Amino acid sequence: MLHNCSNHLNIMQAFPEFISFKLGIYVEIFVEWLLDNFMGFFDALNEVILWFLLNTEKFLQWVPWWALVLMVFLLGWYFKKFSAGISYAFLISLIGVFGLWELTMTTLAIVLTSVILSLLIGIPVGILMSYQAKVEIVLKPILDAMQTMPSFVYLIPAMMFFGLGMVPAVFATVIYALPPVIRLTNLGIQNVSQEMVEAAYSFGSSPWQALIKVQLPQALPTIMTGINQTTMMALSMVVISSMIGVQGLGYEVLTGISRIEIARAFDAGLSIVILAVIIDRISQGIADKYKISE
Amino acid sequence: MKSVANKKVSIALVIGIILIGVLIFYFSHQDTLTTTNTGGEQDDKGVLVLADAGWDSIRFHNEVARLIIENGYGYKTKIIPGTTIVTFEGLKRGDIDIYMEVWTDNIETYPKAIENKEVLEVSVNFDDNRQGFYVPTFVIEGDPERGINPLAPDLKSIEDLPKYWEVFRDPEDKSKGRIYGAIPDWAADKIVSEKVENYGLDKTYNLFRPGSGTALSTSMVDAVEKGKPWLGFYWEPEWIMGKYDMTYIEEPAYDEEKWKNGGYVCAFPSLPVTVCVNKEMPEKAPEIVEFLKNYQTSAALTNEALAYMEENNVDVIDAAKWFLQQHKDLWASWVPQDVVDQVEEAL
Numbered sequence: 075m076l077h078n079c080s081n082h083l084n085i086m087q088a089f090p091e092f093i094s095f096k097l098g099i100y101v102e103i104f105v106e107w108l109l110d111n112f113m114g115f116f117d118a119l120n121e122v123i124l125w126f127l128l129n130t131e132k133f134l135q136w137v138p139w140w141a142l143v144l145m146v147f148l149l150g151w152y153f154k155k156f157s158a159g160i161s162y163a164f165l166i167s168l169i170g171v172f173g174l175w176e177l178t179m180t181t182l183a184i185v186l187t188s189v190i191l192s193l194l195i196g197i198p199v200g201i202l203m204s205y206q207a208k209v210e211i212v213l214k215p216i217l218d219a220m221q222t223m224p225s226f227v228y229l230i231p232a233m234m235f236f237g238l239g240m241v242p243a244v245f246a247t248v249i250y251a252l253p254p255v256i257r258l259t260n261l262g263i264q265n266v267s268q269e270m271v272e273a274a275y276s277f278g279s280s281p282w283q284a285l286i287k288v289q290l291p292q293a294l295p296t297i298m299t300g301i302n303q304t305t306m307m308a309l310s311m312v313v314i315s316s317m318i319g320v321q322g323l324g325y326e327v328l329t330g331i332s333r334i335e336i337a338r339a340f341d342a343g344l345s346i347v348i349l350a351v352i353i354d355r356i357s358q359g360i361a362d363k364y365k366i367s368e
Numbered sequence: 369m370k371s372v373a374n375k376k377v378s379i380a381l382v383i384g385i386i387l388i389g390v391l392i393f394y395f396s397h398q399d400t401l402t403t404t405n406t407g408g409e410q411d412d413k414g415v416l417v418l419a420d421a422g423w424d425s426i427r428f429h430n431e432v433a434r435l436i437i438e439n440g441y442g443y444k445t446k447i448i449p450g451t452t453i454v455t456f457e458g459l460k461r462g463d464i465d466i467y468m469e470v471w472t473d474n475i476e477t478y479p480k481a482i483e484n485k486e487v488l489e490v491s492v493n494f495d496d497n498r499q500g501f502y503v504p505t506f507v508i509e510g511d512p513e514r515g516i517n518p519l520a521p522d523l524k525s526i527e528d529l530p531k532y533w534e535v536f537r538d539p540e541d542k543s544k545g546r547i548y549g550a551i552p553d554w555a556a557d558k559i560v561s562e563k564v565e566n567y568g569l570d571k572t573y574n575l576f577r578p579g580s581g582t583a584l585s586t587s588m589v590d591a592v593e594k595g596k597p598w599l600g601f602y603w604e605p606e607w608i609m610g611k612y613d614m615t616y617i618e619e620p621a622y623d624e625e626k627w628k629n630g631g632y633v634c635a636f637p638s639l640p641v642t643v644c645v646n647k648e649m650p651e652k653a654p655e656i657v658e659f660l661k662n663y664q665t666s667a668a669l670t671n672e673a674l675a676y677m678e679e680n681n682v683d684v685i686d687a688a689k690w691f692l693q694q695h696k697d698l699w700a701s702w703v704p705q706d707v708v709d710q711v712e713e714a715l
Contacts, residue, residue, distance in 0.1 A: 332553040
């Protein structure tokens with residue numbers, strides 16, 4: 075069936091068909107086994123995360139807009155400078171001007187929940203990685219996969235465990251946003267100068283005390299960068315979250331691009347950018363403030 | 369040190385030469401090394417582009433058409449994916465030549481495109497489709513084999529829905545039920561949200577936006593497999609409907625007044641789903657246009673093929689081959705005899 079100069083070239087072009095093994099089917103069987111046997115656990119987890127999400131969302135929507143603008147201004151002023159505070163306050167008001175304030179609060183609730191979860195899991199894992207080389211070897215390829223595996227591949231099982239909506243969105247966002255904070259915590263602690271750590275030991279501190287009092291504070295700027303990166307990645311998952319039933323800015327973008335309503339997509343997209351810029355600058359400001367000069 | 373550096377340089381040189389050699393070999397033999405999709409003739413008949421608007425039945429019809437076009441007529445074909453509106457714009461502009469399933473009411477620019485002759489409607493693929501609200505049958509009738517009690521035994525039409533809202537309780541808002549709606553990509557999105565409002569369902573239900581076709585299907589499959597209630601928008605033909613037993617929630621019969629001016633308070637009209645081509649096609653490939661003019665299936669046939677695909681875990685291409693093998697009388701009437709023979713040979 076092929077028109078080529080000689081048949082032996084065939085095996086050069088197409089991977090030989092007789093060598094065939096489809097790994098995915100075992101993953102699918104594993105997912106189904108989990109679904110059959112552990113639903114109670116997933117339901118419980120679902121309830122907990124959902125409760126936290128809904129209450130965060132309600133709280134953010136209850137806080138009057140001017141209070142939030144004021145808080146952004148104060149944070150910008152305290153951690154950076156006065157002009158920064160003004161510009162951040164202006165930017166966030168812009169979101170309200172676009173008419174997207176409530177949707178932004180929904181998105182913010184998910185981003186905040188995902189980031190907090192990522193930090194709760196990521197920082198301890200990062201610390202563990204810095205102490206045990208074996209953990210690092212095992213985790214590194216897993217972290218790579220978490221960052222590059224197309225989200226829908228693990229989203230479909232997530233939708234089966236948690237239903238549609240905010241909970242699988244948080245699950246997906248955490249998977250995507252977790253690696254930076256783990257890697258940078260690991261890096262930060264490993265980069266603390268050995269002399270300092272040894273000095274701490276020679277003064278009689280236990281490994282635990284050395285960790286809390288010497289290594290973590292020294293590693294803090296790098297860890298803050300990790301937190302900052304994690305937040306950025308969480309924001310970039312916003313549109314994917316909308317594809318599994320989350321309203322919010324991501325859904326606005328999705329609707330805009332599906333219906334070729336460029337204006338709508340742009341306003342929502344710009345709001346996401348504004349959120350990202352404000353969170354980024356303020357968290358950088360916090361990191362700078364806590365930098366301990368040598 | 370210098371000898372190590374020399375060694376690295378020579379290895380780099382060897383790799384570079386091999387790479388360049390492979391590239392030269394490839395480019396000088398390009399015409400004989402590249403292959404067609406399914407092995408038709410290799411003369412210069414050009415490539416026809418079909419649209420993949422993202423759902424299974426259009427992919428299926430694409431493959432059926434491709435098998436006939438490539439093996440029977442000798443053209444190469446290509447598929448471009450995209451959303452409904454994006455691919456339809458592509459059809460108008462000529463980036464896409466053939467569109468196997470145009471759900472005519474879903475595309476606002478359709479009547480105008482036909483009027484301006486940017487797009488030619490060549491045949492009606494099927495018009496016995498249905499869109500509307502569905503629940504799994506076991507919600508109404510129960511399923512003794514699985515130990516499911518009928519939770520909504522008197523649920524028949526849309527008027528019965530308000531009293532059963534607790535059956536479909538929304539996990540994110542426990543005070544109302546949940547209806548899974550359409551996605552922003554489809555015209556049905558706007559229609560469904562207006563229906564919910566105009567039938568007064570928004571008092572007892574939240575209209576949930578799944579965001580993607582995948583999410584909508586997953587939520588339904590998940591509920592049906594677990595034996596849980598589900599209420600939402602869906603359509604036939606689609607493989608899910610072939611595989612799972614779903615019951616259509618009745619709405620008042622279609623009435624043009626109620627549809628256009630009354631805010632869609634009646635059943636969806638049966639849409640003619642057409643096959644369309646770009647306006648250049650009669651010049652570019654007249655025999656293909658002739659073939660497509662005869663292309664006619666039905667929702668039932670499409671459902672059947674899609675269910676086959678799902679149950680036997682095969683892909684669309686195999687399902688298309690199976691379909692052509694099963695229904696020779698049907699498609700043999702679409703094309704001249706020599707094409708029939710060539711396609712049969714390839715199957």
